Amino acid sequence: MTVIFEISAICLYLLAAAYQGAFLLNITRQPHKLSLIGLSALALLCHGFSLFSRPIDLGFLNISSLFFWFIALLALLSTLRRPTYNLLVILLPLAALAIIASMNSTTAHPLQSHLSKGMLSHILSSILAYSVLTIAMFQAIALSIQDHQLKQHHVKGIMRVLPPLQTMEAMLFELLWIGVVLLSVSIISGIVFLEDIFAQHLIHKTALSIAAWCIFSTLLWGHWQLGWRSQTAVRWTIGGFIALMLGYFGSKFVLEIILP
Incomplete structure (x- = not known):
């Protein structure tokens, strides 16, 4: 079925x-x-x-x-x-x-039924954070292409039917705010409910997740205080996304796909 x-x-x-x-x-x-x-x-x-x-x-x-x-x-x-x-x-x-x-x-790595509510909240918030920030990354790439084509006065392809640049940028920062809040919940719940979040098999994941949080938070602060926009926002968004994905997918890809 x-x-x-x-x-x-x-x-x-x-x-x-x-x-x-x-x-x-x-x-x-x-x-x-x-x-x-x-x-x-x-x-x-x-x-x-x-x-x-x-x-x-x-x-x-x-x-x-x-x-x-x-x-x-x-x-x-x-x-x-x-x-x-x-x-x-x-x-x-x-x-x-x-x-x-x-x-x-x-x-096969089934989710254990005996996990506590705290651990389930950590897993759920992590998945939601990664999902929202993934959309933010796609949004940043589209924003970058749209900005470049507008500067060249030659808008073509899918860019012709995207929302205005200001709308695209506003959407990007909305996604980043939501993503950072969810990522904060994920990190805090991990610290509280995981027995040893800094254990050897988790340290790289923890460090890269915190690094991603710092990158995204710095971007939001820069946008609020210094008016960071456009390509600056794109670069920081992609940098934070790479750190975040390496933290989770990097180790799982090596252990499960390259070295099964």
């Missing part, structure tokens, strides 16, 4: 992305917003059921699927407030690829 929902989610993700992508390529008229949201929401429901109808697996490929489910969910919710439908063209296929990868996973 789970496989049926996974395949359904893959097909619906790709269909929704193609529906919006056809408009961007000038193949069709602008899609009906409710139809696009409906397809995306149905894909998320199928994906979510495939994830939560069984014990959550914390293996590299399976947790990637969970991350992209959160990312796609947040991206869809953002369309209710801002015209960000075009981001779905990028994020929905990535969610589909994450499902395909998880279906071929050969490792």
Whole structure:
């Protein structure tokens, strides 16, 4: 039954992305917003059921699927407030690829049922933080390309249909604020509820997570006090994202994919 929902989610993700992508390529008229949201929401429901109808697996490929489910969910919710439908063209296929990868996973690291509420809050806040900050990274890249093309007075491709630069920038800093709050909860709950967060097998993850928090917090302070914007914000966002992803995915990739 789970496989049926996974395949359904893959097909619906790709269909929704193609529906919006056809408009961007000038193949069709602008899609009906409710139809696009409906397809995306149905894909998320199928994906979510495939994830939560069984014990959550914390293996590299399976947790990637969970991350992209959160990312796609947040991206869809953002369309209710801002015209960000075009981001779905990028994020929905990535969610589909994450499902395909998880279906071929050969490792198993199920979430233990006896974990305390504190540990569960740490895991959940970590996943949410990484998801929000991943969207912020994609937003930063789009902002960088849009800013460059506007300066060159030659806006082309997908950039033609993105929201105005000021809106894109405002969205980036909103995501960063949310991400930093969630990352703060993740780090604090880890310190409180993990027995030894600075143990040898956790020290690199802890250090890089704190480094990422410092980078993102410095950027927010710089934006508030010094007016940092545009390419400066992009560079700091990407730097913080790299530190954050290395902290989690770096070790899991080496241990589970390169050295199984």
